[in-house]
Amino acid sequence: MSTTLERPATAGPAPEPPPPAPMRSSRIRWILVGLVVVLVLALAKGILPRRARTKAVATVVAQNNRAPAVSVITIDTAPGASTVILPGSVTAYATTPIYARVPGYIGELRVDIGSRVRRGELLARIDAPELDHQVQQARAVVTQDSASLVLAAVELRRWRLMLTADSAVTLEEVDIHQATYNVALATLNAAIAALRQLLSMQSYERVIAPFDGVITARNIDLGALVGTAGSVNGTLLSGQSAALGSLFELARVDPLRVYVTVPEDNANGIAVGKPAVVTVPSLPGDTLRGHVVRTSNSLDPAARTLLAEVDVPNRKGTYFPGTYAEVQLQLSRPSSTLRLPATALVITAGPPQAVVLGAKSTVQFRTLTLGRDHGSWVEVTDGLVRGEKVVLNPPDLLKNGETVKVVPTAPSTNVASTGG
Numbered sequence: 001m002s003t004t005l006e007r008p009a010t011a012g013p014a015p016e017p018p019p020p021a022p023m024r025s026s027r028i029r030w031i032l033v034g035l036v037v038v039l040v041l042a043l044a045k046g047i048l049p050r051r052a053r054t055k056a057v058a059t060v061v062a063q064n065n066r067a068p069a070v071s072v073i074t075i076d077t078a079p080g081a082s083t084v085i086l087p088g089s090v091t092a093y094a095t096t097p098i099y100a101r102v103p104g105y106i107g108e109l110r111v112d113i114g115s116r117v118r119r120g121e122l123l124a125r126i127d128a129p130e131l132d133h134q135v136q137q138a139r140a141v142v143t144q145d146s147a148s149l150v151l152a153a154v155e156l157r158r159w160r161l162m163l164t165a166d167s168a169v170t171l172e173e174v175d176i177h178q179a180t181y182n183v184a185l186a187t188l189n190a191a192i193a194a195l196r197q198l199l200s201m202q203s204y205e206r207v208i209a210p211f212d213g214v215i216t217a218r219n220i221d222l223g224a225l226v227g228t229a230g231s232v233n234g235t236l237l238s239g240q241s242a243a244l245g246s247l248f249e250l251a252r253v254d255p256l257r258v259y260v261t262v263p264e265d266n267a268n269g270i271a272v273g274k275p276a277v278v279t280v281p282s283l284p285g286d287t288l289r290g291h292v293v294r295t296s297n298s299l300d301p302a303a304r305t306l307l308a309e310v311d312v313p314n315r316k317g318t319y320f321p322g323t324y325a326e327v328q329l330q331l332s333r334p335s336s337t338l339r340l341p342a343t344a345l346v347i348t349a350g351p352p353q354a355v356v357l358g359a360k361s362t363v364q365f366r367t368l369t370l371g372r373d374h375g376s377w378v379e380v381t382d383g384l385v386r387g388e389k390v391v392l393n394p395p396d397l398l399k400n401g402e403t404v405k406v407v408p409t410a411p412s413t414n415v416a417s418t419g420g
Contacts, residue, residue, distance in 0.1 A: 067405040068398060072357050072389040078339040078379060084269075084372075088260040088278065088310070088327040090319055092253055094211060097246030101204035103227040104128035106220050111248070113218050116317075117209040123248060124207040126226060135202050138195040145188035152181040209250060214317075217249035251321055258290070258310040260327045265372050267306040269331030270295055276310040277328040280319060288312040288319065292329070337371060338380040344390045345378070354384065355391035355398065357406065363391060365400045 107127035111117060156177045162169045220226060226247065258278050262270050270292060278288040290312035299306055310327060312319075319325075346353040346365065356366045371379030384390070391404070398404070 067361070067403045068395055069405045069407045070355075070357075070363075070394065070398075071392045071407055073341065073344065073392055075338055075340065075380075075384050075386055075388050075390055077386060078337045082269075082331050082374060083328050084266050084331055084374075085326055085328050086260050086262060086266075088258045088325045090278075090280070090321055090323040090325050091257045091259060092213075092251035092321040093255050093257050093311070094213070094252040095216075095321070096210065096250055098123065098207060098210075098248040098250055099246050100126060100207070100226040100228065102126055102128045102131055102201055104131070104205065104225075106222055106224045106226060109220070109222045111215050111218070113215055115215045117213060117215065117250070119209055119211050121209045122206055123209055123215075124220065126205045126207065128202075128205055131198065131202055131205070135195070135198045138191065138198050142188065142191045142195050145184065145191045149181070149184040149188045152177070152184040156181045207247060211250070211252055212254075213250045213252040215248055216251045216321075217246070219245075220247050253317060253319075253321060254314045255290075255311045256288075256314045256319055256321065258312060258325055258327055260308045260310060260329065261300075261303065261305040262308050262329070264299060264304040264306070266329075266331055267299060270306060270308050270329065271332055274330045274332070276312075276330070278310065278312050278325050279328075280323055280325050282323070283318065286318065288314070338384055338386060339377050340368075340380045340384065340390065341377050341392065342375070343393050346394055354380075355394040356384070357389040357391060357404070361403050361406060362401055363394075363398060363404055 104126040106124055108122075108125035110121075110125075111123050117123065156174075159169055159174045159177045163171065163174050258276075272292050272294060274292045276290050276292055278290060280286070290310045292308055293311045294309050296307040308329070310329075340354060344354055345368075346355060350367075352368050352370060353365050354368055356364045358364050366383050368383035369381045371381045373379075391398075
């Protein structure tokens with residue numbers, strides 16, 4: 001008997017077999033990669049910025065703790081001489097008004113304003129007929145008195161001969177004739193003196209130049225009535241600045257005097273004989289060289305200035321009296337004076353200070369007493385010692401006792417290389 005095996009009936013389709021193992025491993029790997037990416041993004045947003053900030057703060061702290069770098073110079077004495085430029089006033093070496101000494105009329109006029117004249121040159125001639133007649137009269141008196149003296153001398157000689165020959169006359173009579181002769185001699189001498197006086201006055205009819213110079217004012221015209229000082233007809237336009245009553249104004253313009261008012265700080269440095277250079281702003285490029293010839297040797301109590309005079313040649317006549325000028329004077333100072341660049345000064349509410357480099361590169365603020373100010377540098381009279389090192393351009397935040405780092409100084413900033 002044969003047996004047949006039959007499959008049992010099923011209600012639905014058969015289930016799918018499970019996926020293979022390699023497919024499941026790839027999915028897990030991608031999941032892990034995603035987790036790692038998320039973790040990296042979280043670190044980038046939180047931990048890394050915090051580390052950057054921490055590093056920046058550390059850098060700032062390190063910079064703040066680092067010693068500031070500074071340049072220093074060595075203090076040295078100032079040179080024996082320096083210069084200063086001061087305003088000055090150019091004046092004529094000599095200026096004089098010329099007056100009439102005799103009354104009369106201007107009969108001849110030889111010069112005008114701007115005329116250059118020599119000493120003794122005729123400027124004008126005054127017609128004074130009254131004076132001329134007085135001179136003639138005085139000459140006649142001298143002639144008359146001379147004749148009287150001759151007669152008295154003859155009489156005296158005759159009476160002396162009679163006295164010595166036969167004693168026909170007495171000694172008293174001879175003495176009388178001697179007195180007559182003496183009176184005649186005195187009268188003649190007086191007449192001669194009067195004549196000389198009138199001749200001297202007559203010489204003033206010729207108005208002459210007392211020195212070489214330039215006529216700067218003319219107050220008369222031909223035919224003007226003139227007299228003694230102050231009695232001129234009138235003042236012309238050309239003589240408005242001249243002395244009242246003068247005929248002319250004469251100025252000597254070679255050499256010229258230049259007056260300078262020196263401040264008290266520079267007064268001790270001015271010495272007679274020191275060279276000076278005079279320049280006029282209205283004449284650029286042209287200079288005059290002279291010397292200090294004299295000083296007032298006393299300060300003006302109101303302005304605290306010393307008056308100094310510089311004489312300069314003016315052979316070409318280029319410079320005019322009354323011109324404004326700038327005078328460069330050479331000053332002398334004690335060799336112990338120290339000099340400090342202006343950039344090393346610390347100016348605060350108190351007195352000026354300087355930052356001195358001490359031991360172990362520490363700085364110390366030092367109060368100074370200053371002398372003359374020369375612009376790029378100043379004189380130091382107290383507060384520093386020769387050979388000390390001073391900080392140039394000290395930082396604003398630099399503190400007393402702080403440690404600094406010294407860097408090389410440029411040659412142009414060294415005190416020893418700056419000009420006086």
